[in-house]
Amino acid sequence: MYVFFSLLSVWTxxxxxxxxxxxxxxxxxHTPTNMLILSLAVADLLVGLIVMPLEAIRLIETCWxxxxxxxxxxxxxxxxxxxxxxxxxxxxxxxxxxxxxQPLLYPxxxxxxxxxxxxxVCWFCSSVYTNSALTTSQSxxxxxxxxxxxxxxxxKIIDLFLFFLLPCTVIITLYLRxxxxxxxxxxxxNSLMRSGKHLTEGSVRRKSESKAALTLGIIVTVYxxxxxxxxxxxxxxxxxxxxxIAYFILWMLYINSGxxxxxxxxxxxxxxxxxxxxxxxxxxxxxx
Numbered sequence: 001m002y003v004f005f006s007l008l009s010v011w012t013x014x015x016x017x018x019x020x021x022x023x024x025x026x027x028x029x030h031t032p033t034n035m036l037i038l039s040l041a042v043a044d045l046l047v048g049l050i051v052m053p054l055e056a057i058r059l060i061e062t063c064w065x066x067x068x069x070x071x072x073x074x075x076x077x078x079x080x081x082x083x084x085x086x087x088x089x090x091x092x093x094x095x096x097x098x099x100x101x102q103p104l105l106y107p108x109x110x111x112x113x114x115x116x117x118x119x120x121v122c123w124f125c126s127s128v129y130t131n132s133a134l135t136t137s138q139s140x141x142x143x144x145x146x147x148x149x150x151x152x153x154x155x156k157i158i159d160l161f162l163f164f165l166l167p168c169t170v171i172i173t174l175y176l177r178x179x180x181x182x183x184x185x186x187x188x189x190n191s192l193m194r195s196g197k198h199l200t201e202g203s204v205r206r207k208s209e210s211k212a213a214l215t216l217g218i219i220v221t222v223y224x225x226x227x228x229x230x231x232x233x234x235x236x237x238x239x240x241x242x243x244x245i246a247y248f249i250l251w252m253l254y255i256n257s258g259x260x261x262x263x264x265x266x267x268x269x270x271x272x273x274x275x276x277x278x279x280x281x282x283x284x285x286x287x288x
Contacts, residue, residue: 005056008258012048015261016041022274025284029270032115033095037264039119040088043081044257051078052254059247064147071147072134079130080123082253083163086227087122089220090167091115093174096217100178100185133159164231168224175217182214215267219260226256 019041023029054074058064064071095115099106133155151159229249264271277283 001060002056005052005060008255009048009052009056012052012254012258013045015258016045016048018275018278019261019264019271020045021278022271025278026274029274030112032110032112033092033099035112035115035119036088036092036095039122040085040092040260043085043088044260046077047081047254047257050074051081055250055254058147066147072149074147075149076130076134079133080126083126083130084123085223085257086163086167087126088119089223090170091118091122093171093178093220096178097174101181129162160231164227171220171224175220179214179217215263218267219263222259222263223256226252 020038023034023038023041051074054066055078066074095110098110102109133151134149136152136155230253233246233249261271
């Protein structure tokens, strides 16, 4: 089990590190959408680097060896990363909505500077929220060496609405609108191609934006598929959280952090090309 979880952690860190290096190193990739993907990759990397190893030790040893302070810090980091990931997905949905549904206004509304500010606000708000929830919670030990904090029912309801129902409603609503508009645009572009008419640069760009929306829509769908069972389980009595199913659902959240880079690799040519440059070290150190 240690070997399996170690390989899973290394895999998650390695893939997300490739995403981070790709976007941060190559200037052509410094776009608002990629800044959001970069923020999501940082959160996923920290999940693989910090959360997965400690959670694996807690699962395998059935005991917490690191004391109350590290326990609270671990739960704070875990809450911060999960809340930030969901916030980034909301920003990605808004970014794709403006790009596909309001393409002429996109360069004015969505700039790299505004995107970076929005990312910083998300990380800060998630940190404040997580600390507030854990500060008002109580540690409860059914056996010696356990790392468990009991969140009050009020915080459970707030968390359910603020970090699940509301974001999911916004994301699903925006993506339904995006796919409707994108489907219409692709039909128009394909009809122009069949009639032999010349495509403008704007038409090609809208088709590219639609493809990007589809790719990020798959990421959101996979994320929600991993999260819906967790929130369903979080509302059940605490005694059921020790079952095998509960651990499986919890680890689905962590495994999701290693799936996003695979989705990028399948659908994004820029990611495959940048990874090739990074791994063979042939061009990455050249100034051009």
